[in-house]
Amino acid sequence: MTDPVSISFHATDIDAIAAAEGTIAVLIGEEGKLDQAARRVNRLTKGALARLVESEGWGKKKPGEGAVLDWPAGVAAERIVAIHLPRGASVTEARKAGATLAKSLGKAGTLVLAGNARRVADVALGTALMAYDFDAQRTKKADPKGEVRIMTKAPEEAEAAARPLLAAAEGVFFTRDLVNEPANVLTTEEFARRLTEMESLGLKVEVLEEADMEKLGMNALLAVGMASVMPSKVVVMQWNGGGDEAPLALVGKGVVFDTGGISLKPAAGMEDMTMDMGGAGVVSGVMRTLALRKAKANVVGLVGLVENTIAGNAQRPGDVVHSMKGDTIEVINTDAEGRLVLCDVMWYAQDRFKPAGMIDLATLTGAMIIALGHENAGVFSNDDAFCGKLLKAAEAEGEGVWRLPMGQAYDDQLKSRIADMKNVGGRPAGSITAAQFLKRFVKDETPWCHIDIAGVALKTSESATAPKGATGWGVLALDRLVKDGYEG
Numbered sequence: 001m002t003d004p005v006s007i008s009f010h011a012t013d014i015d016a017i018a019a020a021e022g023t024i025a026v027l028i029g030e031e032g033k034l035d036q037a038a039r040r041v042n043r044l045t046k047g048a049l050a051r052l053v054e055s056e057g058w059g060k061k062k063p064g065e066g067a068v069l070d071w072p073a074g075v076a077a078e079r080i081v082a083i084h085l086p087r088g089a090s091v092t093e094a095r096k097a098g099a100t101l102a103k104s105l106g107k108a109g110t111l112v113l114a115g116n117a118r119r120v121a122d123v124a125l126g127t128a129l130m131a132y133d134f135d136a137q138r139t140k141k142a143d144p145k146g147e148v149r150i151m152t153k154a155p156e157e158a159e160a161a162a163r164p165l166l167a168a169a170e171g172v173f174f175t176r177d178l179v180n181e182p183a184n185v186l187t188t189e190e191f192a193r194r195l196t197e198m199e200s201l202g203l204k205v206e207v208l209e210e211a212d213m214e215k216l217g218m219n220a221l222l223a224v225g226m227a228s229v230m231p232s233k234v235v236v237m238q239w240n241g242g243g244d245e246a247p248l249a250l251v252g253k254g255v256v257f258d259t260g261g262i263s264l265k266p267a268a269g270m271e272d273m274t275m276d277m278g279g280a281g282v283v284s285g286v287m288r289t290l291a292l293r294k295a296k297a298n299v300v301g302l303v304g305l306v307e308n309t310i311a312g313n314a315q316r317p318g319d320v321v322h323s324m325k326g327d328t329i330e331v332i333n334t335d336a337e338g339r340l341v342l343c344d345v346m347w348y349a350q351d352r353f354k355p356a357g358m359i360d361l362a363t364l365t366g367a368m369i370i371a372l373g374h375e376n377a378g379v380f381s382n383d384d385a386f387c388g389k390l391l392k393a394a395e396a397e398g399e400g401v402w403r404l405p406m407g408q409a410y411d412d413q414l415k416s417r418i419a420d421m422k423n424v425g426g427r428p429a430g431s432i433t434a435a436q437f438l439k440r441f442v443k444d445e446t447p448w449c450h451i452d453i454a455g456v457a458l459k460t461s462e463s464a465t466a467p468k469g470a471t472g473w474g475v476l477a478l479d480r481l482v483k484d485g486y487e488g
């Protein structure tokens with residue numbers, strides 16, 4: 001797994017500044033006022049820092065933005081980064097400051113002079129999240145970044161606040177690696193292996209093989225994976241950190257590659273379908289986070305791992321499959337495979353765990369990108385209170401999400417001439433009819449949210465705390481939901 005940069009907290013020692021190698025970062029509050037450590041940097045550099053913060057350009061810096069002085073005189077460091085972080089900065093702004101810092105990390109290490117700035121733990125999280133580079137498939141690796149040493153007024157406090165956040169950063173990295181990895185590397189077997197490895201963190205991990213799924217009647221899922229040489233699998237991860245209360249269930253779509261099947265996708269852009277296991281990736285990253293920070297909650301994560309491809313034995317348009325629930329599905333389009341995977345895993349999750357709530361995540365529909373672009377995931381729910389909590393958690397973590405409507409008229413689009421339902425509802429409201437399909441597999445008593453992350457799982461440009469590529473969207477929001485709603 002890609003390792004996050006190492007970050008530690010220390011008491012301020014202004015005598016360490018002159019000899020610090022690599023990068024020196026200075027967090028600067030209101031009106032460019034320099035604190036004691038910053039004044040030392042300024043004195044050593046013969047006034048360079050003061051000139052910077054008195055400049056016209058500095059006045060235009062938004063919270064979290066910064067400026068770099070390269071090869072400054074008077075210090076051993078190669079560069080000084082000044083970052084604007086007002087005292088009243090929000091969590092998002094503090095993380096932005098950390099992300100700004102991440103772009104200037106030195107391979108000889110980084111000394112951060114945080115003085116009495118608040119939200120240093122969030123600065124650290126922003127740095128960790130932005131300092132991600134997926135190089136597993138390159139032969140020439142970038143130089144590893146040296147340790148980030150943050151000097152702050154209250155190092156123990158900052159360290160305690162940062163510990164769970166850095167656990168979440170590790171969860172996000174786990175997700176991003178899974179999503180970035182190509183399908184010839186991240187096969188269903190390799191995916192299951194990486195999850196099984198998490199037993200060492202205290203998670204209980206089980207793998208259901210095809211024979212197990214046949215016994216359970218998971219025929220909708222099995223039909224999707226039928227043509228692949230990769231065996232289909234369902235991996236069940238349990239974190240039992242709470243009492244004997246019913247768990248929260250997280251369910252993820254794990255299509256390691258989606259060719260579309262016989263309803264083949266166009267060639268252009270098909271390579272992006274290595275990310276079609278993004279929902280399973282987020283579920284896995286959350287489970288890792290919960291284990292790393294020893295969350296006091298019961299959460300079960302289930303992922304359906306399949307490849308949707310073509311062979312003589314592939315399922316065809318017009319086939320009818322019997323889901324585990326018992327309902328029959330007419331497969332009009334083999335490219336609407338995610339819902340076929342999820343319906344069986346969701347049914348199994350409810351059948352076995354009787355969860356207090358269930359959230360599924362999936363790169364489910366291209367229509368989601370048409371509706372909300374790459375800024376917001378779409379959420380659909382049968383329970384306003386449950387959905388409200390999820391929206392609140394996502395908002396607090398700066399992960400965009402927007403609720404869309406559901407209703408009988410959309411469900412009617414799924415009527416089949418010969419079976420209980422079709423797997424597609426036509427072009428209008430494609431993301432909503434996909435959600436309606438899933439809702440047919442949600443028991444009335446289960447509070448449920450479906451999150452369509454097709455637009456946010458992978459991006460072609462960087463965002464506030466993620467370089468371009470896999471974002472890990474959702475790990476922080478779901479970790480926060482567990483923290484705020486399921487831990488005491």
Ligand code: BES
Nearest residue numbers: 276333335336363364365366367424454
């Ligand atoms: N994995 C795709 C959805 C997707 C598209 C995710 C683009 C990320 C980026 C999904 O399996 C799919 O193919 N959906 C179809 C559904 C249609 C056939 C009803 C789609 O969106 O075209």
Ligand code: MN
Nearest residue numbers: 258335336337
């Ligand atoms: Mn598809």
Ligand code: ZN
Nearest residue numbers: 255258276338
């Ligand atoms: Zn798909």
